[in-house]
Amino acid sequence: MVRIVLRRLTQLSVTLIALMTLVFFWLRSLPGGPVDALLGERATPQTRETLTRALGYDKPIWVQYGRFVENVVTGDFGNSIRTGEPVTAVIGRAFPATVELAIAAIIVAVGLGIPLGYLAARYRGRLLDNATIVVTLIGISIPIFFLGYLLKDWLTQDIHVFPPSGRISTGADNTDVTGFFVLDGLLTRELDASADALWHLVLPALTLATIPLAIIVRITRASVLDVLDEDYIRTADAKGLRDATIRRRHVLRNALLPVVTTIGLQTGALLAGAVLTEKVYNWGGLGTVITDSISGSRDYPVLQALILLAAVVFIVVNLLVDLSYAVIDPRVRVP
Amino acid sequence: MSRTGGITTLSDHKRRRIDELTARTSTAAGVSLIRDAGRRLRRDPAAIVGAAIILLFLIIAIFAPLVAPHDPVQRFPELTRDLTVDSVPGASAGHPLGSDPLGRDFASRMIYGARQTLFVGVLATLIGLLFGVLLGAVAGAVGGWVDVVIMRITDVMLALPSLLLAITLVALARQSTQWTVIVAVAVVNVPIFARLLRGSMLAQRESDHVLAARALGVKRHDIVTRHMLPNSLTAVIVQATLTFAVAILDAAALSFLGLGDPDINRAEWGLMLGVDGVRYLEVRPELAYYPAIAIVLVALGFTLLGESMRAALDPKNRR
Amino acid sequence: MALLDVRDLSVVFRRRGAEPFTAVDGVGFTVEPGQTVGLVGESGCGKSVTSLAIMGLLPRRGNQVTGEVRFEDTDLLKLRPQDLRDRRGRDIGMIFQDPLSSLNPVIPLGLQVAEVLERHQGKTRQAALRQAGGLLDAVGIPDPARRLKEFPHQLSGGMRQRALIAIALACKPRLLIADEPTTALDVTIQAQILALLKELVDQSGTALVMITHDLGVVAGLCDTVNVLYAGKVVERAGRHDLFADPRHPYTHGLLQSVPRLDVDRGGRLHQIRGSVSDNIPWPEGCAFAPRCDRVIDDCVGATVPLEPTRRDGALRCTNPVPQEVPA
Numbered sequence: 001m002v003r004i005v006l007r008r009l010t011q012l013s014v015t016l017i018a019l020m021t022l023v024f025f026w027l028r029s030l031p032g033g034p035v036d037a038l039l040g041e042r043a044t045p046q047t048r049e050t051l052t053r054a055l056g057y058d059k060p061i062w063v064q065y066g067r068f069v070e071n072v073v074t075g076d077f078g079n080s081i082r083t084g085e086p087v088t089a090v091i092g093r094a095f096p097a098t099v100e101l102a103i104a105a106i107i108v109a110v111g112l113g114i115p116l117g118y119l120a121a122r123y124r125g126r127l128l129d130n131a132t133i134v135v136t137l138i139g140i141s142i143p144i145f146f147l148g149y150l151l152k153d154w155l156t157q158d159i160h161v162f163p164p165s166g167r168i169s170t171g172a173d174n175t176d177v178t179g180f181f182v183l184d185g186l187l188t189r190e191l192d193a194s195a196d197a198l199w200h201l202v203l204p205a206l207t208l209a210t211i212p213l214a215i216i217v218r219i220t221r222a223s224v225l226d227v228l229d230e231d232y233i234r235t236a237d238a239k240g241l242r243d244a245t246i247r248r249r250h251v252l253r254n255a256l257l258p259v260v261t262t263i264g265l266q267t268g269a270l271l272a273g274a275v276l277t278e279k280v281y282n283w284g285g286l287g288t289v290i291t292d293s294i295s296g297s298r299d300y301p302v303l304q305a306l307i308l309l310a311a312v313v314f315i316v317v318n319l320l321v322d323l324s325y326a327v328i329d330p331r332v333r334v335p
Numbered sequence: 336m337s338r339t340g341g342i343t344t345l346s347d348h349k350r351r352r353i354d355e356l357t358a359r360t361s362t363a364a365g366v367s368l369i370r371d372a373g374r375r376l377r378r379d380p381a382a383i384v385g386a387a388i389i390l391l392f393l394i395i396a397i398f399a400p401l402v403a404p405h406d407p408v409q410r411f412p413e414l415t416r417d418l419t420v421d422s423v424p425g426a427s428a429g430h431p432l433g434s435d436p437l438g439r440d441f442a443s444r445m446i447y448g449a450r451q452t453l454f455v456g457v458l459a460t461l462i463g464l465l466f467g468v469l470l471g472a473v474a475g476a477v478g479g480w481v482d483v484v485i486m487r488i489t490d491v492m493l494a495l496p497s498l499l500l501a502i503t504l505v506a507l508a509r510q511s512t513q514w515t516v517i518v519a520v521a522v523v524n525v526p527i528f529a530r531l532l533r534g535s536m537l538a539q540r541e542s543d544h545v546l547a548a549r550a551l552g553v554k555r556h557d558i559v560t561r562h563m564l565p566n567s568l569t570a571v572i573v574q575a576t577l578t579f580a581v582a583i584l585d586a587a588a589l590s591f592l593g594l595g596d597p598d599i600n601r602a603e604w605g606l607m608l609g610v611d612g613v614r615y616l617e618v619r620p621e622l623a624y625y626p627a628i629a630i631v632l633v634a635l636g637f638t639l640l641g642e643s644m645r646a647a648l649d650p651k652n653r654r
Numbered sequence: 655m656a657l658l659d660v661r662d663l664s665v666v667f668r669r670r671g672a673e674p675f676t677a678v679d680g681v682g683f684t685v686e687p688g689q690t691v692g693l694v695g696e697s698g699c700g701k702s703v704t705s706l707a708i709m710g711l712l713p714r715r716g717n718q719v720t721g722e723v724r725f726e727d728t729d730l731l732k733l734r735p736q737d738l739r740d741r742r743g744r745d746i747g748m749i750f751q752d753p754l755s756s757l758n759p760v761i762p763l764g765l766q767v768a769e770v771l772e773r774h775q776g777k778t779r780q781a782a783l784r785q786a787g788g789l790l791d792a793v794g795i796p797d798p799a800r801r802l803k804e805f806p807h808q809l810s811g812g813m814r815q816r817a818l819i820a821i822a823l824a825c826k827p828r829l830l831i832a833d834e835p836t837t838a839l840d841v842t843i844q845a846q847i848l849a850l851l852k853e854l855v856d857q858s859g860t861a862l863v864m865i866t867h868d869l870g871v872v873a874g875l876c877d878t879v880n881v882l883y884a885g886k887v888v889e890r891a892g893r894h895d896l897f898a899d900p901r902h903p904y905t906h907g908l909l910q911s912v913p914r915l916d917v918d919r920g921g922r923l924h925q926i927r928g929s930v931s932d933n934i935p936w937p938e939g940c941a942f943a944p945r946c947d948r949v950i951d952d953c954v955g956a957t958v959p960l961e962p963t964r965r966d967g968a969l970r971c972t973n974p975v976p977q978e979v980p981a
Contacts, residue, residue, distance in 0.1 A: 011490070018491045026507060125715075141580060141634035143587045143605075146627045149613050157617065231755040237711055238750075239770040239821065240743035249769070250758055257760075272498030276588055290499075294506045295593055307503060311494040329760055330805040 008319045012312075019311050023304045024068050028061075077305040082292065087305045090289060096179030097167060098285030101277070102270045104205035109212035110263060117220025117259075118252070124225065132217060139214030144273055148207040148280035155203060162203050165282040169196050208277040212266040219262045223255040230254070257329055264321030268314050372647040379647065385639030392633055396449040403443040404429065408600040414438040423619040435622065436611050437599070444602040445625055451603035452633065455517055456583040462521035463582075464575050467528020474529065475536030475567075476559045482533070489526035497523040501585055505594040513596040520585045524578050531574055535567035569648055576641030580634035587630060604630050656684040656724075657861050658708070658829055663721035665700070665707050665885075670716075677703045679885035680721070682960075683878075685829065690855060690862040692876035692893075694869065694908075700885035701865045702751075705831050708863075709748055710738045725829070744774040747822030747860075751834040753814035757806035763790075764802030767821050774825045789820040794850060812843035816850065823854060830855065833865045848874060869912055873897060881905050884941035887960060891967035901963070901974040903948045940972070948973045 052058055059067075071077070077087035120132040156164035163169065168181050177184045182201065185194025227233065228251065236246045271286075278287030290306055293299030376382045395402060405411075415438030417424040425433040432442040474485040492500065504519040505511050539545050540563070548558050587605030589595050591613065595606050604626035612623030665678040678700040685691045693701045706712045707719050710730060723730040725745065730738060742748075750756040758766060767789055768782035777785065783802060790798035793816040806814055815835060822830055832851065836844035852875060855862045864875055872879050872893065879896050881889040881904065889902040900906040910924035928945040939954040940946070946953070952972045960970040 014487065015490050015494050018487060019494065022491065137635055137638060138631060141584075141631045141638060143584055143591070143608060143627065143630060145588065145591045145613065146608060146623060149616050149623070153616055153620070231750060231752060232758040234711055235750060235756045235818070235821070236758070238709060238742055238748040239773065240739045240741065241769060241773055242739065245769070245773070249761065253760055254758070268496035270496075272496040272588075275498065275502070276591065279592065290502065291592060294502065298506050303503070303506060307495065307499070310496060310499055311491075314494055314496065330762075331759060331807050 005319070005323070008315075008322060012315045012319065015315060016308070016311065019308060020069065020072055021065075023307060024065060026304075072308065078301040080293075080302050081299045082302075087301050090302055091286065091305055091309065093179070094284065094286045094289045096285075097283060098274050098278070098287060100167075100180045100182065101201065101204055101208060101274060101283060101285060102267070104201045105208035105212065105270060105273075106263070106267075108205050108209035109216050109266070112209075113213045113216030114220050114256070114259060117217040118224055118255070120217065120221045121224035121228070129221075132221070136214040136217045139210050142210070144207055144210050145276040145280055147210055148204070148277055151203050151207060152280065163200050167197060167200050167283060168193065169200075204277050204281045204283055207280065208270060208273045211269055211273060212263075215266060215269075216259060216262060220255065220259050223258045224251060227251050227255045253328065257325065260321055260325055260328065264318045267317040271310050271313065372644070375647045376643055379643045381639045382643035382647070385636045385641075385643060388632055388636030389640060392449050392453065392629075392636070395446060396453045399447050399450045403440075403446040404431070405440040405443040407444045407447040407602045408439065410438040411440060412438075414440070421618050423615060423622065425619065425621070432621065432625065433619075435607070436615060441622070441625070444607065445604075445629065447602040448604045448607060448626065448629065451601060452583055452586075452605065452630070455513070455520075455586050455603060455605070456579050456633075459517045459520035459582040459586070460524065460575050460579045462517065463524030463578065464528050464571065466521075467525040468532050468571060470525065471529035471532030472536065472559075472564065475533040475540075475563075476555075485529065486533070489529050492522075492526040493530075497581075498585055498588055501589060502592065502594065505589060511589075511594050511597060513598065513601065516586055516589055516595055519589070520582050523585065524582070527578070528571060528574065531570055532567050535570050536563050539563045539566055573641055573645045573648065576637050576644060580637040580641075583630060584634060655726075657687045657689075657726065658685040658863070659722070659724040660684070660704075660708065661722040661724070663704065663707060663723060664719070665703050665712065666718040666720075668716050668718060677885055678707060681880075681882070681885070681887055682721075683880045683887065683890065685861050685863060687828065688855075688859045688861055689878065690864060690876050692872045692879040693863065693865045693882060694867065694872055694879055695882035696867055699882040701867075701882050702833050703885075704882075705748070705833050705863065705865050709742060709746060709831065710735070711748075740774075743770050743822075743827070744825045745827050746829045746831065747825070747827040749815070749818050749822050749830070749832040749835045752838045753811060753818050754806060754838075756818055757814055759806055762803050762805060763809070763817055767802075767817065767824060770821055770824045786820075786824075789824055790817065793817070793820045793823075793854070794846075795820075811839050812846060815839060815843075815847050819847075819850065819854070823858070823860070826858060827860060829861045829863065831863045831865070834867070835864075836868070836871065837866075851875070869908060881908075886941070886970065887968065888942065888970045889968070891963070891965065895965050895967060899977060901969050901977065902971050903946050903973075903975055904942050906975045907947075940970075948975070 057064060075088055079086055080090050083090065116132060120129040123129050152164055155161045177187050181197035182194050185191060185197060233246065233250055236250045241250075274283075274285060275287035275290050277283065278285050279291050282288070286306065286309075289302060293302040293306070411430070411434070413427070414424055414430065414434035418434065418436070418438050423434055423436050424430075427433065430440050430442065432440075432445065435441045435444055470485050470489075474482040495503070500523050501519040504522055505515050508515040536559075545558060545562055548562055553562075583605060586595070586603075587609050589609075590603075590606045591609030595609060596603065608623055608626040608630065612626055615622045661682045663678055663681045664676065667675045667677055669675075681700070681704055683691065683693075693704060695701050703712070708723050708730065710733075712719060719731060721731065725741070730741070733741070757763070764783050764786050767786035768777075768779065771777045771782040771785055772779065775782075787798040787802055790801055795801055795813055795816050801809070801813075801817075806817075809817065815838075819835075835851065836847050839847060848871060851862070854860070862875075864871065866872060876893050878890065878892055880887050881896075881902065883904050889896070889900070889905045891901075896905065897909065900909050904926070907924065907926040911926060913923055926945055938957050940949075940958050943949045943953045950973050958970050958972055960968050963969050
């Protein structure tokens with residue numbers, strides 16, 4: 001167990017160092033060099049020179065690299081070109097919004113996906129199964145931003161069920177504690193604010209969950225079918241165990257193994273999907289930050305921080321998945 | 336094969352028939368995996384539907400100039416005349432699907448869109464496949480530190496969600512063109528193909544037929560090109576089929592984010608959906624619906640075919 | 655009265671996009687209480703399918719099972735699924751070929767033994783686990799208390815098969831079906847497992863149906879042997895009769911292809927030409943005919959019936975190997 005963690009942590013640092021180096025050279029390979037990239041194209045020669053000296057770009061490249069690494073490690077990513085704020089502030093403000101959305105989407109995808117996949121496998125070849133297959137196929141084939149607009153169009157314009165955009169109603173009486181609005185409402189006992197935030201979450205979470213949901217359903221179905229074919233299920237049947245016992249004890253646990261891995265891999269899809277979903281629902285999270293920093297002139301300091309952050313999140317989540325795997329599967333646990 | 340029994344009184348006619356049948360049944364057992372898979376594929380309704388969809392769109396793409404009623408970039412006065420900020424003319428005589436927001440014939444743009452969309456998807460997939468297969472083959476065949484380095488590179492690329500990587504790459508280019516989109520979507524797929532091919536080659540390195548070839552003294556180069564690559568390529572082809580669907584969806588997403596092809600004349604479904612489609616959703620939802628349906632159908636076709644191919648090639652399903 | 659009486663059992667596989675395939679074709683045999691009966695044949699002859707059909711373990715989809723499987727007084731094929739579940743594991747136990755894949759990899763061994771006791775004897779988890787320890791001890795697994803908490807991958811192949819035997823015999827069933835229980839094991843372990851099975855069966859008076867392709871196993875264990883070919887019983891005889899005097903050319907060939915130390919050291923080992931193919935070349939007649947050295951015209955024309963022989967056995971052959979003249 002410890003060895004798995006250590007190995008993955010080494011892998012994580014190797015990947016991050018490589019990525020950092022790539023980002024470093026990326027900024028330097030841009031036309032006009034890093035100063036142009038950091039200041040935008042309309043800066044005066046004077047400010048340009050000041051920044052060049054201030055950031056040490058007149059120094060040799062390895063000194064620059066050392067300094068870049070130092071900055072990254074201490075969390076100093078400089079200031080946003082667009083707003084002038086520190087990058088960490090821009091990202092820190094948007095981070096909870098995206099995490100809240102992503103968690104909601106995962107809950108939807110896992111909570112609906114595993115039961116649906118299981119039922120489809122159990123009623124293999126029947127109407128439910130065939131319908132599930134068709135719907136999930138469409139789910140992975142549809143551009144999710146389009147689906148987001150469709151849901152928005154139907155459920156907020158044609159019939160006013162859900163709010164069309166934002167994380168909370170304007171004028172709502174909420175107190176910002178953690179930045180997670182649903183949680184904040186619970187913490188401060190402002191349950192109506194919590195409910196309002198939750199109400200705003202429904203459509204974006206559904207939109208973002210579409211692809212992971214479809215994939216989890218399909219993997220669960222395939223995995224359950226595989227397990228049902230296993231010899232140990234036949235043994236369980238030969239023991240005369242009740243159907244419910246076999247399902248609960250023998251089928252589900254084994255079938256979940258590949259599903260857990262899939263959930264980890266889908267966090268990547270979630271981060272990418274968040275960019276699209278947040279644009280549709282004007283969510284104001286990291287996805288919005290990305291969209292803002294690439295529209296018009298590129299906001300490179302923000303972009304490079306986001307790239308590193310996305311990689312860290314993805315790798316850490318998959319590390320957690322590996323660990324949970326070790327808990328479920330005794331074959332991994334043993335040295 | 337000696338006939339010892341002695342009492343054999345079988346008529347010649349029946350003996351011939353037995354020999355014939357024995358011969359037939361024994362060759363039936365030796366059908367190769369690929370031919371076997373092909374046979375199952377032809378019986379699989381999902382594969383047939385997928386292939387039919389792909390074929391239909393391919394025909395539309397190839398014969399677009401013959402099928403389309405108009406030039407996709409021509410602006411028609413009779414359409415532009417009725418064009419306002421919140422109204423785009425619908426179907427009229429000669430324009431079965433009406434106009435797009437610039438007064439061009441929407442039906443013709445949909446038809447030419449098949450061409451552009453398939454072009455972007457196929458090219459992005461093929462470029463990704465080519466470089467991925469090359470990297471994977473080198474890693475798998477050479478091994479050692481070369482393998483380690485290549486795998487670390489793919490690790491880094493895979494640590495970023497595919498669309499984010501594509502966004503980054505387009506952002507890097509500062510000015511997007513049709514080619515930045517194609518290249519960005521292609522690069523995203525390089526590590527996937529590289530790992531797939533390497534994994535498959537490593538698995539085969541230990542497999543019986545490669546061990547046998549090595550024991551017979553076949554040269555390493557020949558083992559790689561004659562035995563390992565062809566077997567790994569079936570997996571690559573399946574993956575490419577599935578990748579295609581993702582490629583056109585990623586291209587559409589880039590268009591939606593404003594990172595797509597800036598050429599306003601280009602008729603491509605992702606652009607049509609991601610730019611005008613969502614902008615005019617409340618005014619003329621068809622502008623979004625038609626390209627969306629076309630994208631879903633094409634993606635569905637490739638996914639259906641790809642998954643059927645994978646299932647057909649799975650030795651587990653051979654029984 | 656026979657403990658198990660299988661009559662005219664047939665299994666037809668009906669798969670989409672494939673011709674219906676008759677895997678088991680009118681098989682019948684009986685097992686007396688405490689008796690050990692062998693089902694012998696090459697892979698693909700339908701012996702495993704027969705055992706699964708008896709246990710009701712064939713998936714209902716795509717399989718058509720007909721005939722009768724009388725266990726004591728009930729036809730198992732006519733039981734409702736839930737009633738059959740009550741009997742499986744309690745009245746009939748079963749051991750499978752591959753002990754690793756037959757045990758659930760993520761459940762501790764103890765629970766895998768204990769759950770059958772919980773189910774059929776209404777024991778609490780604790781009591782069942784205690785008894786499971788005793789069962790593991792009885793099948794010769796050392797340090798059972800520790801093994802209860804371990805997982806299948808931590809055990810050796812022989813240990814796993816011992817554990818499966820413990821599971822199958824946990825509720826003291828009257829019949830045990832062993833489907834190639836030693837095929838996946840090393841030769842030395844095979845002998846141990848067979849000795850263990852023999853010992854347990856003799857002790858408890860459990861009847862045993864032994865399914866195998868290995869004539870050595872048959873020789874050491876079985877009272878009566880049924881030889882199967884292409885889903886049909888082609889010869890049935892007592893162990894001694896079968897080995898001393900095989901009548902069916904297939905049985906004869908099988909016995910001749912076993913290497914022997916006592917005769918003919920310089921000679922070539924006999925082989926049966928060809929292999930079992932999926933398609934029997936004709937609807938009627940003997941399926942073995944294409945491979946048979948003694949084939950005559952009558953073999954192919956009409957159905958060859960299974961006819962009783964003088965010594966309590968049965969034979970399905972138009973041109974059997976001549977009987978050895980008793981000395």
